[in-house]
Amino acid sequence: MKHVVVIGGGHAGIEAAYIAARMGMDTTLLTMNLDQIGQMSCNPSIGGVGKGHMVRELDALGGAMGRLIDATGIHFRILNESRGVAVRGPRAQADKVKYRIAARHLLEHTPNLRLRQGMAAALLWREGTQGLRGVELLDGSVLPCEAVVVTSGTFLNGCILIGEKRLEAGRAGEPASTHLAEQLRSLGLRHRRLKTGTSPRLAKASIDFSRLEVQPGDDPPRPFSFFSPGIPQPQVPCHIVHTTRDTEAIVRENLPKSSLYGGHIEGVGPRYCPSIEDKFVKFPDKGHHQIFVEPESLETEEIYLAGLSTSMPPDVQVRMVRSLPGFEAAEILRPGYAIEYDSFDPLQLRQDLSVASLEGVWFAGQINGTTGYEEAAGQGLLAGINAVRGLRGQEPIVLGREQAYLGVMVDDLVTKGTDEPYRMLTARAEHRLGLACDLADGRLLAVAREVGALDPAELAQVEAKVARRERLKVQCEAAWVTQTSPFGAIAAGAGLRLEAGLSLSDLFRRQQIGPAEADACLGLLEGWDDAQAGWTPATERDLLLFDLRYAPYREREARLLEGQRAWDHVRIPSDLRVEHLHGISKEVLEKLALHRPETLGQASRIPGITPAAVTILHLLIHRARGASSM
The missing domain is CATH 2.40.30.260 (Elongation Factor Tu (Ef-tu); domain 3)
Structure with missing residues (x-):
């Protein structure tokens, strides 16, 4: 039986191990201290603007963080609530003691998952960096595996600094990981030192x-x-x-x-x-x-x-x-x-977060240059999913920028890289109108089915909610509003004079219709008040109004996306020698050699690569394919 080892018990490691096990893969989570699984070394909170979106997305795919904060949160707030559905961000203050206990309890009771205390010293391959065979621990023992997800946080050559004092440590009271850090450096991976810090x-x-x-x-x-x-x-x-x-x-x-x-x-x-x-x-x-x-x-x-x-x-x-x-x-x-640590250039990763030069290895979290629990968790989830799919010979799950904030983050990292700790912001998502966090379960339903981590009851709950939303839209299109109808009386109370009849959907598009008027209208529809798991009337009303009022903008955005998606389906051959291409500037060639994009769409998002350069590259790929087929 094939086996996945996850190195690290932080937020990235929790998600990677949990999702791999939920997908049915034999999994081991290796951490220095079992009592510190899920430790919040910095701010004891989860979520926020942009970050909260990612937590909802990983929850929709079967992740742990949303469940853990709900079980242990002691202060919940929706940020940006007055600014619209698209940029609202849930945030919660955790009881960090209970969060840590809950995280360990969840993992200990997850089928297919084992916990192991120890420090990773080296990754082992059969030949060079091909054919991963296991993880060697500092005590000399070996954990056999065919895939490993490295979620080392701030522990790789970690160093704590307070004033002039300097102490080797991964965080307060815990040792740094130097052996694995030196091995990764010796394998030629580009690395840099990053820094973060905590408050008193x-x-x-x-x-x-x-x-x-x-x-x-x-x-x-x-x-x-x-x-x-x-x-x-x-x-x-x-x-x-x-x-x-x-x-x-x-x-x-x-x-x-x-x-x-x-x-x-x-x-x-x-x-x-x-x-x-x-x-x-x-x-x-x-x-x-x-x-x-x-x-x-x-x-x-x-x-x-x-x-x-x-x-x-x-x-x-x-x-x-x-x-x-x-x-x-x-x-x-x-x-x-303050704490300093090694991170590795994420341009060395494929879009599935696997390391291009190391077979069977995925990186997730601060090792990739990010900061924050939520960013780490999102990478851990995707790395865990793709490690399992890689072992099963399946195509990786790669989320598009228009699908999820998780997709925006990964695409930013592996396409643009980062020279400072990367943090998710709503401004990074150019398609954020379609990425409202309250719609993440429906938006990612097809991906969740493909991943296969949600249990049947959870999947059925999401499917029922999506179906009910669709029925509601149909009802609103069919319901007719006139001056003499009950809907018309509600419209008149909002100060609207109806010269002609219109659908309830069109009425809801009028800005004069606020939450109270919308609730009154919806209360006249059959089945609106029927209880259903996961169905919160106030939230569903806001989502319906958002959907109707922003539909023209999303349709325009969808038309633009169609043109962009064409490039994302054109793969750049892995054996293409970019340094030998003619008709492309030296600057573009240098960027292609450094970033090694996997598709033309990814290449088009690299800063400094012009649309003209992408077009020329497309022609050269087409010509090279034609020559190879002769």
Whole structure:
């Protein structure tokens, strides 16, 4: 029987192992410490704008993260709710202690999946880097396998920095992985150092919460997963505080002591999650910066300061924290720190996240240059799916940019690469009108069937919801609105004068029809109030209005996509020697050699490659195929 080994028990590793096992593959998750599976090393939260979309997508395909946060979340909010369905992003604060326990429990009770504690030292092949045969552990034992998914997080040559102090570690209290890092480097893979960081954790009793701005969660809280029965944990508020002039003065005065500005850090940090030092240096005109005060767990008294990531010495961190209103007597339980680690150029990956030069190897998570739990989880899910499909001789699952944020992320990584920690943003998705997170289950239904990880009841639930949505659209097209009809009375109440009859769909396209009027109209339709698993009337009403009102824009986008898809179906032969092509500029040839795109569509998305160059490349491929067939 063939076997998959997943290296790493973080969010990428959880998803890779869980999905592989749910697909029926014999799977082992190897991690340094079984008690740290699912550990939230940084902010104890899941989701957000863009990130929440990906969690919904991986849930629709059979992933774990949505279920885990629903089981352990203590503060749920929908971000961007006033800005429209397409860019809404669910976010939840986790009870990080319960999240870790729930993650391990889920994996331990998943058929086909075994957990193993140990440190990976090397990957083993039969000849060169062909014919993967196993993973060698630091103790000399070997885990036989035909496929491996490496989800090493920040552990590869990891180094923690606090002020001038430098400590080899994958994260606080855990050793770095140096043997596997050196092997991957020795195999000629292009690598770079990246950096991320964490904020200090404080004692709850030392904070005066009466001086902070309360940030309540949604009531009722709305689950992440399409399959969760509800939210079982008690809900608690978060709080907001802002930095002061004293905070800025302390930071600027001590910049030379920071690991980042003292010259101790080599790696590049995340642009969209800067340290507090970076915030004051790079945004000097901003008077203050917002800090989120978030409980880490109902089981502990630790508080996390999201937005105060720092690598200052501990004594400076104390002064910084105590400069915040309400924190004058604050006690730091764990200081913040920066961490540097090895990542490998994602341009060396195929679109299925396999490493082009290493047979049987897939990379997922921070090893590919990303930052964030959700980005890691999404890659882990796709890498796990494709490792299984690779062993079964099946075509990989490659999501298009118009299908999912997961597809946008992977295409960005393997086509454009990244020179800084990559974070998902809604702005990266040019087709985001069609990527509303609440529609992810229906949008990815065909892919979910092909993956085969959802159980029959889950699949039936999604199919029933999609069918009901289609019936609702038909009802709205058939329902006729006149001045004398019940619908007409509702329209008149909204200030609409109907000169002629129109369908209910057309009525819903009028901006004067708000949620209350739409609910009243829908209440007149047969079956609208019938209970069904996964069917929430308020959400379905919003999705219906969104679908009807943005249909013309999506249709225009679909016409543009048709032209682009033609290029995505033209494969570039793997043995094509791009350096020998004539009629293409030297710059384009260099980019093709570096990025090694698999299709013309992928080539067209590489920065600097013009449509004219793609057309010439298409002609040259066509000519080469014609010559080889003679």
